[in-house]
Amino acid sequence: MQIFFLVGIKHSGKSNLGSYAAHLLKSDHTVEFVDTDDLVKIKIPRMTIREYYQREGKEAFKNLEFSALKAYLETLLHDDPTIHIIATGGGASDNNQLVTLMKSFGTIIYLNVPQETLFSRIMKGGVPPFLSEDDPEGSFKRLYTHRDDRYRQISNYMIRLYDCQTVPENGKLLANFLRNLIRSEEPCQEISLENQSP
Numbered sequence: 001m002q003i004f005f006l007v008g009i010k011h012s013g014k015s016n017l018g019s020y021a022a023h024l025l026k027s028d029h030t031v032e033f034v035d036t037d038d039l040v041k042i043k044i045p046r047m048t049i050r051e052y053y054q055r056e057g058k059e060a061f062k063n064l065e066f067s068a069l070k071a072y073l074e075t076l077l078h079d080d081p082t083i084h085i086i087a088t089g090g091g092a093s094d095n096n097q098l099v100t101l102m103k104s105f106g107t108i109i110y111l112n113v114p115q116e117t118l119f120s121r122i123m124k125g126g127v128p129p130f131l132s133e134d135d136p137e138g139s140f141k142r143l144y145t146h147r148d149d150r151y152r153q154i155s156n157y158m159i160r161l162y163d164c165q166t167v168p169e170n171g172k173l174l175a176n177f178l179r180n181l182i183r184s185e186e187p188c189q190e191i192s193l194e195n196q197s198p
Contacts, residue, residue, distance in 0.1 A: 001076060001077065001078055001079070001080045001081065001082060001083075001084065002083050002084070002106065002107070002181070002182060003073075003076075003084040003086065003105050003106030003107070004083070004084070004085050004086070004106055004107050004109055004178060004181070005086050005088055005102045005105075005106055005107065005108045005109065006018045006085065006086065006087045006088065006109055006111055007088050007092050007093065007102075007108055007109070007110050007111070007151055007154070007155060008090070008110055008111035008112065008113065008151065009090050009113070009118055009143075009144060009147050009148070009151075010090030010091075010118070010122065011090075011113075011118050011121040011122055012090075012111045012112070012113045012118060012161070013111055013113070013161065013167070013170065014035075014087035014088065014111055015035050015037075015087045016167050016171070017111065017161075017167065017170050017171045017174050018033055018035075018085045018086075018087040018174070019033050019087075020167060020168065020171030020172075020174075020175075021085065021171050021172075021174040021175035021178060022083075022085050023171075024171065024172060024175040025083060025085075025175055025178060025179065025182075028179070029081075029082075029083050029182065030081060030082045030083065031082065031083045031084075031085065032082055032083070032084050032085070033085045033086075033087070034072065034084065034085070034086050034087070035086075035087045036065060036068065036069050036086065036087065036088050036089055036092075037049060037087075037089060039068040039069060039071075039072050040064055040065055040068045040089075042068070043064060043067070043068050044064070049061075050129075052064070054129075062091075062094070062095045062097075062098070063097075065089060065092070065095060065098060066095060066097045066098045066101065069086075069088075069098065069101060069102075070101055073101070073105050083178070083182060084106070085178070086106075088102075090147075091147075093147050093150040093151050093154060094147075094150070099154050103154070107156050107157070107181065108154060108155045108156050108157075109155060109156065109157045109158070109159060109174075109177075110151040110152065110155035110157065110158040110159070111159055111161055111174075112148070112151070112158050112159065112160045112161065113160075113161050113162075113163075114162070114163075115140075115141065115144045115148075117162070117163045118140075118144065119136075119137060119140050119141075119144075122140065123136065130143070131143075157177070159173065159174060159177065161173075
């Protein structure tokens with residue numbers, strides 16, 4: 001069994017690319033894709049994640065996110081050959097117990113997208129609650145700087161992605177890299193995938 005956790009700042013494409021890569025890998029492997037948001041929703045069926053966050057607060061949500069992922073991972077069998085690809089929430093980097101859990105179970109891959117690209121994607125839906133209405137760009141820059149630094153620290157690998165590539169193109173890039181990790185019999189070393197971009 002191999003487990004790959006996809007991490008990254010909100011709107012970096014973890015769910016879309018993870019799902020697409022899993023689809024491509026199914027031609028050669030037994031693959032299961034899971035989004036931690038879906039695991040969390042199972043535990044709070046009568047409200048949305050945003051409603052829960054606003055009602056219970058950040059710490060309660062971090063504990064819920066941790067317990068939901070831990071419960072899922074504990075159902076997996078170690079001798080199962082299934083490849084598990086798990087997309088995490090954008091704030092996973094600030095959840096220390098979640099990071100420790102991911103490190104103990106599998107490989108963490110950071111999907112890195114340029115700051116300007118992410119800000120543009122986020123603002124298409126208006127100013128979100130986690131940004132300042134008076135200075136959305138400035139507040140996002142501070143958030144990006146903090147989380148980018150944190151994700152670089154906790155991840156085993158980083159893939160740099162760009163808007164000029166489509167979801168299928170970026171999904172294929174992720175799938176090809178995962179194939180290399182799956183086939184590798186040597187202990188993985190930390191590398192950047194920037195040099196492996198097509």
